[in-house]
Amino acid sequence: MKPFSIEVQCRDGTPLMIRCGDNALQVEKVLERWRDTGCWWEGESEKAFFRVLCQDGGIREIYCDLLSRQWFLYRIYD
Structure with a gap:
């Protein structure tokens, strides 16, 4: 899956709501968070x-x- 642009509502840097087009989903729980520097070079x-x-x-x-x-949006788990 190629990442695509979404809108996210946050409070204090924590996602609360995800909007993909006309679909809005409330975030019930943040299961994990991390930072990635990617290919900085x-x-x-x-x-x-x-x-x-x-x-x-x-x-x-x-x-x-x-x-x-x-x-x-980077990945959806089945």
């Missing part, structure tokens, strides 16, 4: 990753590009 910026449990029972990985402040 190629100019890739640092990212803040979150593995979250959403209201539909699905687990998703999302990240925020810390330079651009844009959010992306």
